[in-house]
Amino acid sequence: MLLPPFDQDTPLFRGNLHGHTTQSDGLQPMATVISSYQDLGYDFIALSDHLWDDATFAADCVTDGTAYDQPDFITLPSAELHCLGKRYDQDGLWHIVANGLPLDFAMASPDEDAPTMVARAIAAGAFVSLAHPEWYGMTTDESMMVSAAHAVEVFNYSCSIKNNRGSGIATADILLHEGHRVGFTATDDSHFAGTDYGGGWVMVGANELTSGAILSALKSGRYYSSTGVEIHAIILDDQTLHVSCSPASHVMLSGHGYYAKSVNGQNISYAVFDISDFDSPYFRITIMQNDGRKAWSNPYWFDELR
Ligand SMILES: [Zn+2]
Ligand SMILES: [Zn+2]
Incomplete structure (x- = not known):
């Protein structure tokens, strides 16, 4: 029995689920980000700019790059969601990546907690993952609070090359041990601060390159994660x-x-x-x-x- 995503005769689309543009604290505009990933042979990317009430590093709405979509390359409206209450983060902020958000998805209010924000993103139709758990010292208790997420970032390229805290496999394994059926992601968390892109990606088995097909495949775990191995x-x-x-x-x-x-x-x-x-x-x-x-x-x- 072939296991997913290899069990159906679908192509595998390469994508980055976590990246930033000048809409938030990324250093390149979305057009440059998109063309850079196209040059690397990607099929889709998520523009997941920070969504929080702080103009020094965050946008105030979901990033929409779909005007740049082409038949062979698409973008998923996304955000890196923030809310207060995270331990071991200097700003006290949680970081939750949500792919496939409606454009009117609202930033968290000052009193929204992480489980509520994650539930709101899932209810809005997003594929939700726990960003860089190692980088910001996510505790086991915290991971259990947000275990409704679809996935854990087991590799974050930017965190890997900038402070050697790019793994999330320990957090993911704890959730699995506790019976939470989370998937994994490998991402770039690219800001285009140097070559922090093209280091971690997902290969998604879907019958067509549309946001609906990609999101459906992600939610059902029909993909694998990679930093270079097929x-x-x-x-x-x-x-x-x-x-x-x-x-x-x-x-x-x-x-x-x-x-x-x-x-x-x-x-x-x-x-x-x-x-x-x-x-x-x-x-x-x-x-x-x-x-x-x-x-x-x-x-x-x-x-x-x-
Ligand atoms: Zn983050
Ligand atoms: Zn990020």
Whole structure:
């Protein structure tokens, strides 16, 4: 059984879900941001400018780049939502990325809390992810408060290259251990402050390049995340798991707790795992090259597959 997003004969569209323009604290206007991602071969991007009542770094409305959309490249109206109450953030602000927002989505009021803001974004139709949990010290309690989000940013390129706090995998794993069925994202959080773009992306399986099809696929987990490794297929065959990918040095299977298996070597493009003793309600795949570039599958829950 081919697992999503490889189980249907759809293309995989490459996109960045988290990035900024001069609408907020990005250094390039949206036209330049869009053309830069087009030059890198992306199919879509989200313009997720900060949405908060502070003109020094934030916009006061959702960023809309759809006037620049073309048949082979689209933008998702998005925002990085903020509200008060976050511990370990100098401004006390939560950072929540919401892709596919209605243009009239309002910024949080001073008394709106993070769970309410996340619920409001989901109800408005957005794909919602927890931005850079490592960068701003998201606590386990905080992650549990906003576990209704669709995904956790397990890789944030800007945080990775600017302060080596770009991971979110520990936060994501805690939520999985607690039974929250979150997906993963890899993003740039690009501000065009140097080359902080093109480092982390998602590959989304959808039958057409429209915002509706991309958002639907994101919400149903039909994608994987990457910083340079390609996943070609993941196949569950009774008690055996097969993974094919671009040449890599490590293919890793992870589950509940510390449970993991790995295949290590050179130029591995196919790996097989015996999962007959895999004592976990879910599994996920991580693939790594010698240069540190990775790809992450979303978690797969056995009760949804069998
Ligand atoms: Zn942020
Ligand atoms: Zn950001």
